[in-house]
Amino acid sequence: MLHDFKPSDDGLDKARRKAEINRLREKLAAQQQSVMAAKLPVIVLVEGWDCAGKGHLINELISEMDPRFYRVAVYKRVPENEERYPFLRKFFEPLPENGKFLFMDTGWMEDCVYKYLRREITAEEYERRVDACNIFERQLRDNGYIVVKLFLHISREEQLSRIAELRENIDTEWRVTGDDLWQHKEYKAFRRAYGEFMEKTSVCGEWHVLDAGNRKKRLLAGFQAITQAIDSALQNGRYVGRAGKSDFPLLGGPSLRDADLTRSVTPEEYKEELKRLQEKLAALHNKIYRKRIPVVICYEGWDAAGKGGNIRRLAYPLDPRGFDVIPIASPTPDELARHYLWRFWTRLPRSGHVTIFDRSWYGRVMVERIEGYCGENDWKRAYGEINEFEKALVDYGTIVLKFWIHIDPETQLERFELRQNTPEKQWKITDEDWRNRDKWPLYETAVEEMLQKTSTVYAPWHIIESVDKKYARIRVLRIVTDTLEQAVNEHITRGVKKECARPKKNRD
Numbered sequence: 001m002l003h004d005f006k007p008s009d010d011g012l013d014k015a016r017r018k019a020e021i022n023r024l025r026e027k028l029a030a031q032q033q034s035v036m037a038a039k040l041p042v043i044v045l046v047e048g049w050d051c052a053g054k055g056h057l058i059n060e061l062i063s064e065m066d067p068r069f070y071r072v073a074v075y076k077r078v079p080e081n082e083e084r085y086p087f088l089r090k091f092f093e094p095l096p097e098n099g100k101f102l103f104m105d106t107g108w109m110e111d112c113v114y115k116y117l118r119r120e121i122t123a124e125e126y127e128r129r130v131d132a133c134n135i136f137e138r139q140l141r142d143n144g145y146i147v148v149k150l151f152l153h154i155s156r157e158e159q160l161s162r163i164a165e166l167r168e169n170i171d172t173e174w175r176v177t178g179d180d181l182w183q184h185k186e187y188k189a190f191r192r193a194y195g196e197f198m199e200k201t202s203v204c205g206e207w208h209v210l211d212a213g214n215r216k217k218r219l220l221a222g223f224q225a226i227t228q229a230i231d232s233a234l235q236n237g238r239y240v241g242r243a244g245k246s247d248f249p250l251l252g253g254p255s256l257r258d259a260d261l262t263r264s265v266t267p268e269e270y271k272e273e274l275k276r277l278q279e280k281l282a283a284l285h286n287k288i289y290r291k292r293i294p295v296v297i298c299y300e301g302w303d304a305a306g307k308g309g310n311i312r313r314l315a316y317p318l319d320p321r322g323f324d325v326i327p328i329a330s331p332t333p334d335e336l337a338r339h340y341l342w343r344f345w346t347r348l349p350r351s352g353h354v355t356i357f358d359r360s361w362y363g364r365v366m367v368e369r370i371e372g373y374c375g376e377n378d379w380k381r382a383y384g385e386i387n388e389f390e391k392a393l394v395d396y397g398t399i400v401l402k403f404w405i406h407i408d409p410e411t412q413l414e415r416f417e418l419r420q421n422t423p424e425k426q427w428k429i430t431d432e433d434w435r436n437r438d439k440w441p442l443y444e445t446a447v448e449e450m451l452q453k454t455s456t457v458y459a460p461w462h463i464i465e466s467v468d469k470k471y472a473r474i475r476v477l478r479i480v481t482d483t484l485e486q487a488v489n490e491h492i493t494r495g496v497k498k499e500c501a502r503p504k505k506n507r508d
Contacts, residue, residue: 002153002195002209010220017216024223029064031230032101036069039098040233041145041338044226047109048152049190050180051162052212057152058103060219061226070101075110077179080120084350086396087111087129088136092345097337098144108133109151109201113193114179117186128395130200135388137204142241142381143339147205148229150222151198152212156187243380248387249457256448256463259406264468277477278317284484285318285354292351293487294398297480298360301405302443303433304415306469310405311356313473314480323354328363340364340374340382341389348393361386362454366446370439383453390459399487400459403476404447405466409440 012020035042044061046054058072073094088108096102112133116126140147154162163180166172183190198207208225212218233239265273288295297314299307315325326347335343341361349355364386369379390400407415416437419429436443455461462479466472 002191002198008211010217012220014216017220021216021220021223024220024227025060025064027227028061028223028230029066031227031234032065032069034234035101035230036099038234038238039337040230040238041096041098042101042226042230043096043104043140043145043147044101045104045107045109045147045149046152046222047106047150047194048210048212049154049159050183051159051166051176052152052154053215053218054105054152056215057150057210057212057218057222058105061222062103065101069099070103071096072103072105075104075106077110077114080115080118085348086392086398088132088392089345089348091136092339092342095140095145095338095342097334099337108136109194109197113190113197117189117193130197132392132395133201134203135392137201138241139339139341139385139388141204141239142385143378144238144240145339146229146233148226149205149207150225151194151207151209152218153209154212156184158213159184159187240375240377241381242377244384246384246387246453248384248391250453251455251457251460252452253455254451254461254463256404256406256444256451259463259465261406261408261411261465261467263465263471265471265474267470270470270474273474274313274477277474277481278313280481281314281477281484282317282319284481284488285322287488288354288399288484289319289322289352291488292397293484294349294351294393294396295354295484296349296393296398296400297354297356298362298400298402299356299358299405300360300362300366300403301464301466302407302412303436304412304419304428305405305407306466306472307358307405309469310403310464310466310473310476311358314476315356318354322352323356324349325356325358328357328359340368341385344389348398351397361389362450365450365454366443369446370442383450386454387456387459390454390456394458399483401480401483402455402459402461403479404451404461404463405472406463407466409437411467412437 010017044058046058048054062070062072071094075090090111091108094102094104108129112126112129115121116123121129137147163176163184166176198209201207208221210218210221210225299311301307311325315323324347328343331340331343344357344361347355347357364374364382365379368374393400416429416433419425451461451463462476464472464475
């Protein structure tokens with residue numbers, strides 16, 4: 001895509017080009033109001049060569065826009081051995097709300113290409129990240145985002161000239177970094193890598209290659225690409241993707257029908273096993289921290305099934321500096337205004353830490369489905385998006401554990417009535433709990449479909465029988481400790497950074 005690039009002639013003289021730039025500048029400012037009214041989120045990704053003028057282009061693009069409704073995010077290169085989160089998290093974090101703009105000064109292209117050419121990641125990991133970029137862009141598109149991708153292209157000679165100009169001025173020489181000089185030295189390798197990346201990631205949106213050797217031509221082409229994309233979206237309406245064919249290795253279960261709700265433990269067995277397993281978990285927590293293995297534990301289940309008590313027994317032996325429990329309630333307005341997975345991507349644990357989600361992203365295919373908070377296409381598409389999300393975590397080296405805490409309707413009614421009749425427990429029961437109970441058959445159908453379509457080889461579901469809460473606690477602890485022990489003993493880190501020579505005294 002770059003090896004045969006030839007600057008196109010826009011057919012305009014300087015005066016007409018300047019007039020057209022000013023016209024499009026005003027048009028983009030006006031489109032900002034239309035985008036807000038239509039609640040369309042817009043992402044403008046500006047990639048390109050070092051010293052190609054990315055910062056200047058962004059500054060010109062936003063010059064007449066209302067600064068209250070856009071954000072500029074600058075990507076910072078971090079060596080692979082210092083990364084503490086999955087690859088895509090840093091690109092999910094700045095996603096704009098509906099009706100707002102995000103301008104990105106480099107992003108996922110820069111991250112992938114630099115780390116590959118620096119040999120910080122293997123060829124296999126590079127290809128996996130390219131696939132992840134395509135998934136990311138497709139999910140953005142399917143959830144209504146407008147994504148405009150610009151690449152600023154200059155020749156090797158032009159880059160050298162700009163580097164020399166910057167270094168001649170004491171006030172600008174600091175802007176020339178070692179990476180800039182290295183990129184210039186390896187210009188041919190970067191040109192090939194950039195071109196291949198654009199070819200592989202044009203699946204859900206074309207790349208616009210801008211001639212950055214001419215400042216005015218570059219600016220005009222940038223305005224044209226953005227305003228045309230917005231015009232198209234405003235004319236066609238918000239894009240809503242449909243569910244595609246699943247390519248994930250599904251386990252085809254488990255099923256609620258197969259659960260044995262009579263399972264229980266004796267008080268003596270519970271006391272003995274609880275102590276043993278919690279001591280084991282405490283030791284394993286130190287080991288996964290030292291080996292930098294992140295852990296995500298997802299709790300779902302019926303109201304009054306015992307999730308809270310189960311989580312308390314699981315969290316008790318963990319070092320409080322190395323874990324978080326995230327209770328998931330109804331999304332806040334700023335969460336509703338973004339991709340539904342945004343609030344989960346931004347709460348993932350750093351390597352070596354544990355995050356426990358009390359309810360999770362599966363609300364998309366349960367409560368949001370049943371209560372009509374999202375469209376049918378949205379929740380049907382979500383099965384694949386969730387599988388992709390969890391696969392991205394596992395590819396990074398994260399252990400993903402998912403528990404459905406299960407009881408029968410009769411047990412739920414007994415616990416509801418107990419809460420209702422016990423003053424110190426009445427805060428636990430709400431009118432919404434009773435309404436949800438009336439919809440038990442609908443939720444049961446949704447849960448069964450969820451289990452069938454999202455129990456994968458790499459992130460299987462575990463149904464935890466919880467009529468006897470003590471049995472449920474012991475079973476969860478056994479599954480967690482067995483899984484962590486296997487990961488530690490077999491060094492299943494799959495992309496997690498090399499083990500630290502010695503653990504830090506203070507957890508960060």
